[in-house]
Amino acid sequence: MKVPPRDHPLARSPLADRTSALLGNAWAKGRLPEPSLDARGLWEIAARPLGAQAAAAEQAGREEADVADFRERLDRLTRAVREEAALNPLGRAMAHGQLVRAIRNRLRLGALWAKRPEMAETRLAAPIIVIGHMRSGTTRIHKLLAADPAHSHTRYCDAYHPVPSRFGVNRAKSALDLALLGALNPWLQSIHPMAPARAEEELAWISAALHHSIYESQWHIPSYSGWSEARDPAAIYREFARMLRTDAAHRGVAELPRVMKVPAFAEDLPALLTQFPDARLVIARREREAVLKSAVSLAANQMAIQSDTCDLARIETLWRHKIDLREKRMAKALATFRGPVARLDFEALGADWEAEIARAYAELGLELSPAALAAMRAEMKSSERGAHRAHSDQLARFAEARAG
Numbered sequence: 001m002k003v004p005p006r007d008h009p010l011a012r013s014p015l016a017d018r019t020s021a022l023l024g025n026a027w028a029k030g031r032l033p034e035p036s037l038d039a040r041g042l043w044e045i046a047a048r049p050l051g052a053q054a055a056a057a058e059q060a061g062r063e064e065a066d067v068a069d070f071r072e073r074l075d076r077l078t079r080a081v082r083e084e085a086a087l088n089p090l091g092r093a094m095a096h097g098q099l100v101r102a103i104r105n106r107l108r109l110g111a112l113w114a115k116r117p118e119m120a121e122t123r124l125a126a127p128i129i130v131i132g133h134m135r136s137g138t139t140r141i142h143k144l145l146a147a148d149p150a151h152s153h154t155r156y157c158d159a160y161h162p163v164p165s166r167f168g169v170n171r172a173k174s175a176l177d178l179a180l181l182g183a184l185n186p187w188l189q190s191i192h193p194m195a196p197a198r199a200e201e202e203l204a205w206i207s208a209a210l211h212h213s214i215y216e217s218q219w220h221i222p223s224y225s226g227w228s229e230a231r232d233p234a235a236i237y238r239e240f241a242r243m244l245r246t247d248a249a250h251r252g253v254a255e256l257p258r259v260m261k262v263p264a265f266a267e268d269l270p271a272l273l274t275q276f277p278d279a280r281l282v283i284a285r286r287e288r289e290a291v292l293k294s295a296v297s298l299a300a301n302q303m304a305i306q307s308d309t310c311d312l313a314r315i316e317t318l319w320r321h322k323i324d325l326r327e328k329r330m331a332k333a334l335a336t337f338r339g340p341v342a343r344l345d346f347e348a349l350g351a352d353w354e355a356e357i358a359r360a361y362a363e364l365g366l367e368l369s370p371a372a373l374a375a376m377r378a379e380m381k382s383s384e385r386g387a388h389r390a391h392s393d394q395l396a397r398f399a400e401a402r403a404g
Contacts, residue, residue: 035096061113091306132284135294
């Protein structure tokens with residue numbers, strides 16, 4: 001499919017406009033029921049397939065505080081979406097689908113842990129965690145480290161469909177998800193390339209416990225963002241660890257160091273390190289204004305599809321705040337961390353990635369094998385043809401438009 005020009009950060013596809021209009025018309029005429037964004041209604045829909053097992057599944061494998069945290073988060077998030085987000089019909093449908101999926105996956109994981117509690121307690125090798133702002137080069141670092149056959153990584157299909165499946169069912173579901181998202185948002189792959197079986201960040205796993213990061217990048221929900229930023233995220237990262245251990249057990253990769261990255265890790269480093277005190281850290285650095293421009297572009301792209309009242313200045317204000325918050329929290333956490341740390345600069349990595357990766361491996365006490373280097377070279381060669389390079393052109397076009 002030919003990708004149309006993206007001449008403005010808030011551009012959206014004709015298909016997204018048509019879909020939103022069709023949904024709104026169908027709801028107004030009673031041809032389709034309008035999707036619920038009420039916590040109780042969402043819970044009832046998500047729990048229906050589990051029937052009488054749903055109540056036990058909510059509790060299984062979790063501390064009482066974790067159960068209460070999710071319920072409170074769901075109440076507050078849905079209220080913010082209804083009262084603040086100003087979603088259009090497509091946005092309402094997408095929000096409904098995301099939240100039902102989060103609840104349903106949580107219950108299905110609980111049902112699994114009730115039967116096989118050992119999966120959530122799987123012993124893991126010390127992970128390698130990439131820490132840095134969104135758009136600071138974390139994806140490139142993550143993919144290079146994940147290419148090393150001595151490491152493991154999370155696949156897109158397991159990130160967004162975390163309940164273990166057989167016969168490639170989750171890969172098929174993910175392929176369908178990406179095809180639909182790509183049709184509605186033709187610029188998605190240029191901003192963040194994804195494929196069902198490729199390495200993917202674990203954002204979906206903290207979002208499954210209703211961390212604010214994925215939701216505030218799609219919806220204007222300042223009350224929830226502020227409340228969640230100030231709240232102890234320990235319950236979220238306990239759930240994250242259970243999901244990671246379950247995935248490692250199912251795929252048989254628990255003995256391999258997992259390479260992980262989520263930009264929000266910078267906000268929550270103490271809670272993350274409580275779960276993984278033996279982690280090795282890779283810190284990604286990039287010039288602040290370049291990070292900001294790219295982050296605003298990504299968030300604007302996500303928000304414009306789901307709301308007709310997006311404000312670019314408001315989006316920029318949010319991401320200036322996020323960068324400041326993450327810088328302060330990351331610096332505070334790193335000041336007391338005594339484990340291995342490597343720091344990689346965006347520009348230096350672009351100039352000579354092999355030298356930078358070799359240095360990082362040495363600083364982390366890892367062996368950079370010939371097999372790892374060959375796999376990384378193949379990854380870099382593949383990325384030369386990647387759709388993500390179009391995002392640089394989009395940012396240049398936005399800058400030209402502002403200058404003109």
